[in-house]
Amino acid sequence: MKNANAEAKTLLDLETGSESTILKIVGKGAIRQRLLDMGVTRGTPFKVERYAPLGDPVEIFIKGYFLAIRKEEAANILIDADTERKD
Numbered sequence: 001m002k003n004a005n006a007e008a009k010t011l012l013d014l015e016t017g018s019e020s021t022i023l024k025i026v027g028k029g030a031i032r033q034r035l036l037d038m039g040v041t042r043g044t045p046f047k048v049e050r051y052a053p054l055g056d057p058v059e060i061f062i063k064g065y066f067l068a069i070r071k072e073e074a075a076n077i078l079i080d081a082d083t084e085r086k087d
Contacts, residue, residue: 009081011048011058011074019047021083027076035073039063045083 014020022044025032039062040046046062057068 008078011046011060011069011077011079012071014048014079015086016048016050018086019045019083020079020081020085021045022077023080024078025076026078031073031076035069035076038067039065040067040069040077 008023011020022040022042024042025035025040044062046060049059049061049066051058056071058071058074059066059068061067
């Protein structure tokens with residue numbers, strides 16, 4: 001049986017300017033809770049604003065504000081590939 005998360009795209013799969021919707025937050029503990037506290041919740045649309053020159057962190061626009069998150073945190077954010085769009 002295949003793991004549904006194995007084929008899922010993460011926030012890191014998006015290019016600058018892409019928009020999508022959060023499908024699920026994976027992971028446990030403090031990182032997951034911190035993302036939820038910052039408004040990174042299921043069903044929330046967001047836009048990838050930019051990546052730092054070395055790729056870490058990534059800045060997104062979500063719920064009316066800019067949020068910079070580390071690559072390891074962004075890898076825990078599964079996105080809905082059906083809602084992915086590029087400017």
